[in-house]
Amino acid sequence: MAPHTEQLTRPAVRLRDLKRSFGGRTVLDGLDLELPAGQFTALLGRSGSGKSTLLRAIAGLDHGVAGTGHVAAPRRVSVAFQDSRLLPWRRVLDNVVLGLDGKGAVERGRAALAEVGLAGRERAWPGELSGGEAQRAALARALVREPELLLADEPFGALDALTRIRMHHLLRELWERHRPSVLLVTHDVDEAIVLADRVLVLERGRIGLDLAIDRPHPRSYREPLLGEYRERLLAALGVTEDDR
C-alpha cells in the first residue's frame, strides 16, 4: 500500500461545462469537475438529480443524449451497475472475462474471483448466486480489466444492510490494492462518508458541495467525528431537522 501521492497530481477525469438535457429539461447544467488519479470519490444527490446521467457521460454511454461540454477520461474504464448484470447464460468465470482476450484471461479471471472471495464458484451459473455474491462477481468483472477509473452506480443499493457493510470493506480493500480512481454514486450519506476521501453533492446540475473527508481508514459508522460531515452533507441534500 504505497502512497501514490505523485499520481494524485495527474487528473483522471476532467469535465468542463458539461450540459445534458432530456426533452428540453436540463439535467446537467455547465458542470465542471476534476478527479485526481487514484482518488476515491463518492457522488451524492437526490433521486433524479442526474447522478446516473453524469456517470454515463463519463463512461461514454450516453449516445443520443442532447448536450455539450468537454469530457476527458482514461481509456480503461470499468462500470459497476446497481444490478450485477451478469449474463445468465454464461458461467460466472465466463462473465468475469467477458470482453477480455488474449492468453491468461482465464487465469486473471480466476484470480479476480478469488480476490472477491468467490474461488470455487467459477462454474456456477449467475442464477445460482445470492445477491451479494452476484455483486462480488460483478466487482471481479470490473477489476479484472485493471481499470484506471472505476465508475459505480449505486452498486450496493439492492443489497441487505449486512451484506452492504461487507461489500464496503471489500471495495475499499480492492481500491487500496489496485488504486484505480473511483467514482461511487450512492444515495446513502453514511456509505459515502465511510468509504470515500472526497464527497461531492450534485445539485441543480452542478457540483453543489465538494467535501474532503480527512479521516483515517478503516472508518466506523459510529465514529463521532463523522457526524459533522453527515450534518453538512444532509444539509446540502436539503434534508432538514424536521425530516429526521
Add this chain to the structure above:
Amino acid sequence: MTAVTTTTAAPTEAGALPPVRRRRRLAPGRRWPAARLAGPLLVLAAWAAASAAGQLDPAAIPAPWTVLRTLGRLWTDGTLATDVLTSLRRAGYGFAIGLAAGVLLALVAGLSRTGEALVDGTVQLNRAIPTLGLIPLFILWLGIGETFKVAIIAIVVYIPVYLNTHAALAGIDSRYVELAEVQGLSKPAFVRRVVIPGALPGFFVGLRLGVTGSWLGLVVLEQINATSGLGYLMFQAQNYGRTDIILVGLLIYGVLGLVSDSAVRLVERRVLSWRRTLSS
C-alpha cells in the same frame, strides 16, 4: 416505543410446549415417473375393454389388436414402410429448409436495420396469407410433385421460426447492450456472446411451433394432393371403409409428432440448462 420481547410461549411447566406438527403440504406432491403416460394408458385400456365386450362397432372403431395386426401386415407385405419413408422425407426436407430460412431471415432482420426494412415487412405480409391457401398457386407453379409439397411445408415452418427468433433478437435487454459496450465487445463478439444466446429461448419456441407445423402441413398435403405417403394410404382406406388402416396412419402420425417434440425438448433442455437454475 415498547421494548421488544421474544415470544416463546411462557414456559409455565417443562414439556407444556406443544410439539410442532408438520403442516399439510398444499402443493401437489412429487411427480411419479412416466406419469404422463397414465392418461393415455387408461384410455387405451377402456378402448380394449369396450372392444372385448363388443360395445364398439368394429367397422367404426376396430379393436386395438386389429389395428396392431393391420399395422404388422401393412409393414411386412404392404407399402407402409415406403409410405412412412416418403412422408418423413417430405416433412424432413420441408422442415430443414423452413428452419434454415427462418433463422437466416431472422438474423438478417434482427441484426441490421437495412435487413429489417427489407425482410420484416415482407414476412409479416406472407404471414397474413394462410399458407395452405397458397396450395393452388404452388401446384400451378411447381406441379403436383414433391417440390411443391416441400415448399409448402417449408413456408409453414419458416414463419413461426422467423417470428419468434426475430422477436427475441430484437427484444434483447438494453441493459445487456450497455454492458457489452462497457466491456468493449466488438460487434461480432456482441452478437455471438450476447445477442444470440439471449435469443435462444425465443428460437426454441419457434422451433417447436415449426415442428408441429411441419406435421400439420404434411397431413393436409398428403390427404388432398398425393399419390404416395402416409396420408395417401389413409385417403385410400377411407374409400374402402378401412378404419383400421386409418387408425394405423393416425397412430404413426402421433408417434412421429411425439418423438420429434421430445427430441426438440431434449435439445432445448441441454442448450438452455442455465435456465433451470434461475430462482426468479
